[in-house]
Every structure is written in structure tokens, then in C-alpha cells.
Amino acid sequence: MSNQALVKKVTTQLLTLQEMGDEPIKLFINSQGGHVEASGTIHDMIKFVKTRVIGTGWVTSAGITIYFASGKQDSYSLPILDI
Numbered sequence: 001m002s003n004q005a006l007v008k009k010v011t012t013q014l015l016t017l018q019e020m021g022d023e024p025i026k027l028f029i030n031s032q033g034g035h036v037e038a039s040g041t042i043h044d045m046i047k048f049v050k051t052r053v054i055g056t057g058w059v060t061s062a063g064i065t066i067y068f069a070s071g072k073q074d075s076y077s078l079p080i081l082d083i
Contacts, residue, residue, distance in 0.1 A: 003038040011045050018049040024074065025051045031063025038062070043069040054078065 017025045027046065039062035046053065046069035053070040055077040067075060 003035040007038045007041045010042055014045050014049050014051065022050075025049060026054060027051050027070075028054050028056055029059055029063055029066055030055070030057040031060070031066070032058050033061035034063055036062050039065050042066050046070050052076065 014025060014027075043065045046066065051070050052074040053067055053076070055067050055075070059067045059077070067077075
């Protein structure tokens with residue numbers, strides 16, 4: 001799936017979930033990078049809808065802009081287990 005196709009899918013899902021109710025949307029992110037323009041679109045959409053972002057595993061590069069989009073009060077990070 002291309003970056004633009006994935007962005008379209010995520011954007012559509014976020015807007016649909018927002019219309020379905022008032023509960024915050026939980027978005028789990030695990031990203032080692034990505035396309036800057038694609039992450040910018042998802043970043044803007046997260047700021048537009050009520051979303052909690054939970055970071056799992058690696059969240060770096062363009063993924064970090066998505067992680068910080070929901071604001072400090074709605075950004076959570078799960079610990080990385082060192083096995």
C-alpha cells in the first residue's frame with residue numbers, strides 16, 4: 001500500500017469513528033519513520049478529531065510528529081520490553 005493510500009484509509013477511519021460517538025479514539029502507533037507529507041496529514045487529522053495516541057515499540061522520525069499531535073494529556077507510551 002502506498003503512503004498516500006494508507007493516509008487516505010487512516011483519515012477516512014478517523015473521520016468515521018469521530019462521527020460514531022463522543023468517546024476519544026485510541027490510535028496505536030509503531031513507526032520507524034515514514035513519508036513526511038503523509039505523517040503531516042495524519043498529524044493534522046489527529047488534531048482535528050478527539051484522539052488519544054499510544055506509542056508502542058519504536059516511534060521515530062515522521063512517526064514522532066503523529067505521536068505528539070494529540071497533546072501531552074492524550075499521548076501515552078508503552079514501555080519497550082528488554083528481553
